[in-house]
Amino acid sequence: MEFVALAAWVLSTVAGIHLLMIWTRTGGLRRQATKVTRFPMLVMVGHPLAAVVGLIVWIAYLVTDEAGYAWGAFGVLLVVILQGFLLFTRWLVGRGGRHARGAEQDFPATAVLVHGVVAVATFVLVFLTAIEVSRS
16 A cells, blocks of 8 residues: 555656646746735745655655654645645636636646545555554
8 A cells, every 4th residue: 555655646746746837837936926826935835845755754664664754744745735725726716717817727627636636545545554554
């Protein structure tokens, strides 16, 4: 299960990088400077950064088999999921409506859906693995 979680985490990362590239390419950083976006810069930087930190902690768990690393990765994922939920709700509210603005409006719905579903699957798999490892 822990390697399935790793695969899901990597797939979610790839989808997230794709979304970040779209946001950057369509002027996300430029629009951020002029506040023509619904995405807070702290979250736009913190979400992928926290996800990478969590992935590193998860790999540390895979190498050492220490339950503390599994729970640490889960804790980081809590932060990542909360940030992701904030980004998703802001994207969803603005998408095509009268509040639509910013580079995030160029995100393909399929990419957002894949990223979110795989991220939730990763969260569940990491949680179940952490529980299982703690029982051993």
